Amino acid sequence: MTPYERxxxxxxxxxxxxxxxxxxxxxxxLLKRAGFEALGSTSLGFAFSLGRQDGTHAVxxxxxxxxxxxxxxxxxxxxxxxxEDGFGAEPEDCAxxxxxxxxxxxxxxxxxxxxADAARPIxxxxxxxxxxxxxxxxxxxxxxxxxRTDNYLHDRTDLDDTIRRLSAFAEAGADVLYAPGLPDxxxxxxxxxxxxxxPVNVLIGPEDATASLDELSAAGVRRISVGGxxxxxxxxxxHEVATSMRxxxxxxxxxxxxGSEIASLFPR
Numbered sequence: 001m002t003p004y005e006r007x008x009x010x011x012x013x014x015x016x017x018x019x020x021x022x023x024x025x026x027x028x029x030l031l032k033r034a035g036f037e038a039l040g041s042t043s044l045g046f047a048f049s050l051g052r053q054d055g056t057h058a059v060x061x062x063x064x065x066x067x068x069x070x071x072x073x074x075x076x077x078x079x080x081x082x083x084e085d086g087f088g089a090e091p092e093d094c095a096x097x098x099x100x101x102x103x104x105x106x107x108x109x110x111x112x113x114x115x116a117d118a119a120r121p122i123x124x125x126x127x128x129x130x131x132x133x134x135x136x137x138x139x140x141x142x143x144x145x146x147x148r149t150d151n152y153l154h155d156r157t158d159l160d161d162t163i164r165r166l167s168a169f170a171e172a173g174a175d176v177l178y179a180p181g182l183p184d185x186x187x188x189x190x191x192x193x194x195x196x197x198x199p200v201n202v203l204i205g206p207e208d209a210t211a212s213l214d215e216l217s218a219a220g221v222r223r224i225s226v227g228g229x230x231x232x233x234x235x236x237x238x239h240e241v242a243t244s245m246r247x248x249x250x251x252x253x254x255x256x257x258x259g260s261e262i263a264s265l266f267p268r
Contacts, residue, residue: 007078007107029265044228061087069104078107091134098138108144136173147174152181192220
């Protein structure tokens with residue numbers, strides 16, 4: 001099976017699966033060793049690793065696609081590329097991003113309704129739908145397309161508009177639907193019902209409660225991602241150890257995983 005076929009099959013199970021987001025080769029192989037069946041890239045983790053801002057086109061399309069393809073080659077797992085807004089405002093920009101992802105062999109990718117403009121962060125409805133439709137036309141049968149609205153990440157806490165957008169993305173041909181930041185299980189269930197039978201991705205779980213894999217599966221969710229959370233967990237560890245070292249404890253670095261252990265996980 002191709003990475004695309006393997007990735008699509010994961011979404012057809014009754015039980016949800018967790019798709020953690022890797023930001024480099026080492027994190028990708030460690031996540032594979034932990035037993036995950038697919039990975040996502042993270043635009044935040046990758047941009048920050050380069051000392052750049054996320055969501056501003058500071059990382060160009062070709063570099064983001066190649067990064068996601070590297071994660072797939074290194075891990076041997078299907079990878080869903082976090083390719084933000086498709087790297088441009090026009091529908092053709094989104095289609096070009098899909099074609100680039102297909103050429104790189106990626107299993108999937110997402111297209112957001114964001115604009116990379118802080119003054120007007122979300123595309124108008126008609127423009128957002130046209131962009132997903134162009135992406136879906138380019139993707140059809142060759143790569144799994146996630147249509148995503150970032151309403152809740154930009155303080156647009158309008159569930160009706162979020163569902164309207166996701167339903168329109170589903171009609172336009174998106175294979176998976178995603179609205180990060182949904183506040184509770186009621187909202188998640190409403191989204192799942194609105195776009196059924198197409199699968200829904202959620203970001204970790206509701207903001208106001210910790211939801212288990214079983215609970216999210218029971219709600220009808222099919223995929224759970226973590227965005228930049230794992231990268232931030234790693235940076236938290238760096239900060240805490242660095243603080244301890246600066247306070248006079250150079251041995252705070254002891255106990256870390258050996259470099260040789262990580263290296264042994266890379267393909268020969």
